[in-house]
Each structure stands twice: as C-alpha cells, then as structure tokens.
Amino acid sequence: MSDCLFCKICEGKIPATITYRDDDVVAFQDIGPKAPFHQLVIPTRHIASLTQAKPEDAALLGKLMLVASKLAGEAGHGNSGFRVVMNAGPDAGQTVFHVHLHVLAGRSFGWPPG
Ligand code: AMP
Ligand code: ZN
Numbered sequence: 001m002s003d004c005l006f007c008k009i010c011e012g013k014i015p016a017t018i019t020y021r022d023d024d025v026v027a028f029q030d031i032g033p034k035a036p037f038h039q040l041v042i043p044t045r046h047i048a049s050l051t052q053a054k055p056e057d058a059a060l061l062g063k064l065m066l067v068a069s070k071l072a073g074e075a076g077h078g079n080s081g082f083r084v085v086m087n088a089g090p091d092a093g094q095t096v097f098h099v100h101l102h103v104l105a106g107r108s109f110g111w112p113p114g
Contacts, residue, residue, distance in 0.1 A: 001046045006098035010044045024060055025067050027103075036106025037075055037082070041068050048097045050088035061099075068103040077105035085113070 001007050008014040010026050019039055020027035030038040041064045047053055053061060065084065072082035082105035087094040 001098075004046055004098050005096055006040075006042050006100060007046050010042070020067055020071060025063055027067060027071055030102070034102075035083075035104040035109075037072065037077060037104065039068075039071055039103045041071070041101040041103060043099055047099045049094060050086055050099060053099070064099075064101045068101050072103055072105050075105065081105070083109050 005014065009016045009028060016028040018026060018028045020041070024044060025041060026044055027039050027041045030040050043060050043064065045060070047057060050061075068082075068084050069078075072078060082103060085102040085104065086099070087102075
C-alpha cells in the first residue's frame with residue numbers, strides 16, 4: 001500500500017534498523033522502545049490489522065511468531081523470557097494499520113497489561 005508506513009519500511013523507502021528479512025517477513029527495531037529489547041515483526045504483504053486477516057493468512061501469521069522467538073532467543077532472551085503483543089483495533093491501541101507483532105524483552109512485564 002503506497003501510503004502505509006510499514007510497507008515503506010519493507011520497501012526501504014523509510015529508514016529502519018532491520019534485524020531480519022526474508023521473502024515473507026521483515027523485523028526492525030521499534031522507534032520508541034518500551035523495553036530494552038523491542039522489535040516489530042511484520043509481514044511484507046500488507047494486512048491492515050489482525051481483524052482483517054483471513055484463513056489463508058494463517059501460515060504467515062504463524063511465521064511472525066516463529067521469527068519473534070528466533071530474534072528474542074538470538075538476543076539472549078530465550079530462557080529469561082519475552083513477550084509478544086499484537087494490538088488489533090483502536091481499543092487495543094493499534095496506531096499503525098499494517099499487522100505487526102511487538103517482541104519485548106530485557107525486563108519483567110506486569111499482568112494484566114494496561
Ligand atoms: P501499535 O500501537 O501496536 O500500532 O504499535 C506501533 C508501533 O510502531 C509503536 O511501538 C511505534 O513506536 C512504532 N513505530 C512507529 N513508527 C515507527 C518507525 N518509523 N520505525 C519503527 N517503529 C515505528
Ligand atoms: Zn502496509
């Protein structure tokens with residue numbers, strides 16, 4: 001999508017610190033980190049929100065999880081733990097409407113989330 005911030009990051013039109021890339025998935029550092037480790041894992045194909053995802057997106061959405069775990073593990077957070085969060089829709093606080101999985105680590109997190 002031409003006016004989507006995260007599509008532009010995938011296309012290299014907006015700079016980001018890319019940490020992982022393959023044909024389906026891109027990961028990069030969150031610009032406003034909420035933990036010592038905070039990356040976003042996104043599909044290269046534009047899906048506006050989890051609320052818009054279709055059954056045929058299942059494998060792609062699952063891949064986001066596996067890439068998240070790989071990145072957190074490689075950064076040394078596999079044993080201590082990490083949190084994955086996907087905000088879907090306004091009540092959840094979604095502000096960028098291209099599906100993204102937050103991967104957070106490096107501190108303890110409260111539950112329930114705010
Ligand atoms: P959400 O509120 O779940 O939609 O999360 C959007 C996330 O995108 C926030 O954590 C922002 O800090 C992050 N973000 C916004 N713009 C950029 C950018 N240009 N590069 C990296 N992360 C960004
Ligand atoms: Zn997009």
